[in-house]
Amino acid sequence: MVRFRFPLLIVLGLFVAGLALTSALKDRHYMLLSLVLLAVALLPLFIRLERRPLESRELVLLAVLSAVAAVSRIPFAALPSVKPVSAIVILSAYVFGAEAGFIIGAVAALVSNIYFGQGPWTPWQMFAWGMVGLTAGWLRNTWWMKKKGGMLAFGFVWGFLFGWIMNIWYLISLPDAFSWGLVAAAYASSFYLDLAHALSNVFFLAVLAGGWTKVLKRFRKKYGLLQE
Template identity: 50%
Template sequence: MAVILLLIVSAWRAEHYILLSFGVMAAGILFLLARFENRKMEVGELVLIAVIAAIASVGRIPFASIPGAQPTTFVIIVTGLVFGAEAGFMVGGVAALASNMVLGQGPWTPWQMAAWGLIGLVSGLLRNRSFMQNKWGRAVYGIIWGFLFGFIMNLWGLFSLGGGGNTLTMDAVVAYFGASLLFDTFHSIANVVFLLVFGDQFIKTLSRFKRKYGLLE
């Protein structure tokens, strides 16, 4: 009902399109959460997802002083690769929500949940592709998502700037995206480093848990 109300209000007051963005974002997140909730899962599977999400969350904190650099995206990519799209989405969404309890919650949190959740979702959907079975292919994939994550978060920033009825100019859009380029570059570099250095071992460890205990088959 809250999502429907947001959509109605945003349609009525067209200048407040940030409400529409929140409505669409919430609708997508709630749909995938409901789908996950309706699955029959063992306790061990829920614990495993919670532990991986905790690792992804805590990983942001030591790197908070480095612009855009953190292992969170790496953990989410590997989770989707090993356990599938739904597990990847859940880890991504929970990691954003949990880590922001330390780093700071705000209206950007749903966008981070959606962006990281989307990374896990797409990683799971593409996990059987040949390039995902190769560490250099995964590295290129990490570069792409480093910039796509920044693009999604830039959309939130632009929506927030224009959400009060302010008109966004092309100069403002270019300046905003240009200002985030350094952060996105560091994010992509961090993804490559973590995927190349720790990717194979992390995938091997998670795959062993999956086979040995029959989790998230």
């Protein structure tokens, strides 16, 4: 297990270091940083190449799932924080593991912002959705993730965690001096948006979990995709 987690821990550390740079870069070079972090997110794939050949259909699968997650934001553009992206990332990671979950989450954020608009928030969204997939993949064999109620609870919690991660970017971007009162105000003002995200995760997971996981598991078993 440690052998498979170590590359992801390296990627996570590099992502955190990249996000730390945003405090210095502010609005400059955010697109370059996003592309660098995208390359970092793909690092587990290159490490996997050392363990066994990576089949082209596995790359296609990751690309398709990333595209589906990205495009799923567009129909709900008018509803802030109500997006099926997190649910798709969670279910993909549940079937294919933490590596795939992290990559799909990070790529979906970058690609979907081609429509929604790139900005200094993009690397933070890549990190947040990547972490959704990473943790879902790490916990997929636990008893609570194997129960539908446990998976719904996981999605609900991540609705808030996602917003809390994005609040860090918001606080960094403010020109005002740091204060705990400002932190409290930022997190309080985002509560209803975070709640909407959490509830939408529960809804989309409840709708998609059964059929989505069955289809993905069938593909994985039939074609031997992304086996550890």
